[in-house]
Amino acid sequence: MKNLNSAVWNLAFIVPLVPACLLTYLFFGFLLTVFPFDFFSYVFDDTGPFQAAPTVIGCLGFLIICFGTLGQHFEMKQKVPDPDKYPVPFIGLSNMWKSLASEFYNLGMWVLMFSIALFPIFFPILVVTVIMAILLIPYLALVDAGYYVVMTVAKTIDKRQYRHNTKRLVCPECGRASDRPFYEVCGSGILGLRPSEEGIFTVEMESASFPCFGSKGKRKDLAQTCPLCSSILETKEGRPFVISVAGAPSSGKTSFVHSVIGRVLSTSGNGKADSALLYHAWEGPELAKYRAGTCDPTPASFQMPNIVKLESSRLDTCRLLYMFDVGGEFFTGHIEADIQPQYAYTDTLAFALDPTCDRPEDVALNAYRVLVERYRQFNRMDASVTIDLPLAVVVTHADVPGPLSGLSGKELRDRMADEGYFNLVNSAERDFRRVSFFSCDARTESDAAVEAVRRLSEDAGEDIAQFFSRRRRMGPSPMVLP
Numbered sequence: 001m002k003n004l005n006s007a008v009w010n011l012a013f014i015v016p017l018v019p020a021c022l023l024t025y026l027f028f029g030f031l032l033t034v035f036p037f038d039f040f041s042y043v044f045d046d047t048g049p050f051q052a053a054p055t056v057i058g059c060l061g062f063l064i065i066c067f068g069t070l071g072q073h074f075e076m077k078q079k080v081p082d083p084d085k086y087p088v089p090f091i092g093l094s095n096m097w098k099s100l101a102s103e104f105y106n107l108g109m110w111v112l113m114f115s116i117a118l119f120p121i122f123f124p125i126l127v128v129t130v131i132m133a134i135l136l137i138p139y140l141a142l143v144d145a146g147y148y149v150v151m152t153v154a155k156t157i158d159k160r161q162y163r164h165n166t167k168r169l170v171c172p173e174c175g176r177a178s179d180r181p182f183y184e185v186c187g188s189g190i191l192g193l194r195p196s197e198e199g200i201f202t203v204e205m206e207s208a209s210f211p212c213f214g215s216k217g218k219r220k221d222l223a224q225t226c227p228l229c230s231s232i233l234e235t236k237e238g239r240p241f242v243i244s245v246a247g248a249p250s251s252g253k254t255s256f257v258h259s260v261i262g263r264v265l266s267t268s269g270n271g272k273a274d275s276a277l278l279y280h281a282w283e284g285p286e287l288a289k290y291r292a293g294t295c296d297p298t299p300a301s302f303q304m305p306n307i308v309k310l311e312s313s314r315l316d317t318c319r320l321l322y323m324f325d326v327g328g329e330f331f332t333g334h335i336e337a338d339i340q341p342q343y344a345y346t347d348t349l350a351f352a353l354d355p356t357c358d359r360p361e362d363v364a365l366n367a368y369r370v371l372v373e374r375y376r377q378f379n380r381m382d383a384s385v386t387i388d389l390p391l392a393v394v395v396t397h398a399d400v401p402g403p404l405s406g407l408s409g410k411e412l413r414d415r416m417a418d419e420g421y422f423n424l425v426n427s428a429e430r431d432f433r434r435v436s437f438f439s440c441d442a443r444t445e446s447d448a449a450v451e452a453v454r455r456l457s458e459d460a461g462e463d464i465a466q467f468f469s470r471r472r473r474m475g476p477s478p479m480v481l482p
């Protein structure tokens with residue numbers, strides 16, 4: 001940016017000189033028609049040389065004074081205004097105009113003094129200086145306009161790339177969503193580093209420059225923090241896909257989350273990911289415990305999502321699978337609604353249901369109603385409005401023989417409607433844009449659980465779906481209803 005500012009400054013002495021040449025030529029042409037200079041036109045047939053000579057003297061003299069050592073004798077400091085601010089901002093018309101005008105003013109005054117003694121040389125230079133001072137405004141206005149046009153285009157491209165590759169920031173620590181993170185550059189945090197008055201492709205700090213444009217650049221590798229809780233983030237502008245898992249206590253929510261995450265990790269995102277990693281360190285021991293067959297009850301206060309980070313060289317940023325596992329107590333209706341911030345932005349919902357518990361229809365319906373009520377309350381949504389999210393009803397305990405075990409899709413949906421879950425099925429289909437039905441043994445890392453997630457991401461229009469294995473077509477394939 002410093003280079004750009006000094007280029008704008010130096011070019012202010014050169015670029016307007018082109019029209020200034022022409023105007024000087026015309027000015028002397030005009031002068032030759034006024035007394036006493038009209039004397040020349042009486043004596044000579046061709047007055048061209050009397051216009052051209054002062055123009056050349058004026059322009060060359062102007063350049064020599066401005067850029068040569070002579071400048072110092074004319075009180076020209078040639079000092080680009082230093083904004084004394086980081087990141088260094090672009091200084092166009094508003095800030096550069098005054099300093100440039102004062103340079104021209106000083107020069108003009110000195111040249112005026114010399115004009116009295118050395119009229120034929122200094123008068124043309126004076127004319128050029130005055131014309132240059134007048135042309136400063138259009139020149140700087142054009143430079144400004146150019147900068148802002150390029151900046152606006154870059155901003156639009158950056159915004160489009162950011163939305164496409166990242167969509168938004170979901171803080172892995174506090175679970176709240178923001179537009180963009182703070183980027184840490186040389187000790188200061190810049191919110192949503194992007195093309196601005198302080199740089200189009202890079203911002204310039206005291207000791208180094210940092211990229212500020214687009215998803216392909218290195219901006220995503222800068223240190224980032226959550227603007228809401230200041231936690232350090234490792235998301236690298238990855239695109240989050242958020243699933244909120246709901247269901248009555250002990251319906252298998254936590255098991256389902258681990259089943260999906262474990263499966264995605266062990267298949268390395270269906271082979272399409274270069275790497276599939278857990279985001280939080282604490283998730284490793286949790287997954288190990290699940291694999292060993294233990295699943296502790298989730299505390300109601302638990303708010304952090306389980307996250308898998310999927311990286312692929314085919315994508316500009318990584319993909320982050322967020323699974324918000326909520327303590328089952330939340331769905332008994334005895335807990336404050338606002339402790340689950342993800343309901344404001346979740347991409348999808350998965351509703352776990354244990355058909356083997358005591359009065360499973362009532363337990364599930366009750367939990368479902370709390371979920372929908374809370375979701376609507378959170379988003380100030382009327383009961384008549386369809387929730388524009390895909391919902392997956394995940395029936396766990398598929399390993400326990402029963403009327404629902406082993407079914408999926410329409411078959412499962414119809415069986416559920418027949419087996420006492422009619423109200424649940426009916427309400428879900430009324431409340432949600434799309435509902436799909438799955439059953440799985442949530443204690444194992446099965447394709448069936450991942451299939452539910454794949455379906456949800458596909459229904460949500462997210463490209464992360466490519467990382468979840470498609471179920472091999474052995475039985476009937478799951479269907480979306482209606």
Ligand SMILES: Nc1nc2c(ncn2[C@@H]2O[C@H](COP(=O)(O)OP(=O)(O)O)[C@@H](O)[C@H]2O)c(=O)[nH]1
Nearest residue numbers: 249250251252253254255295396397441442443
């Ligand atoms: N047999 C069987 N047990 C399950 C299944 N899913 C969960 N469980 C068990 O049910 C209990 C509660 O599961 P959990 O995932 O903690 O439920 P949550 O309270 O909804 O998170 C745990 O002991 C699990 O091992 C399943 O699909 N089959």
Ligand SMILES: [Mg+2]
Nearest residue numbers: 253254297298
């Ligand atoms: Mg749990």
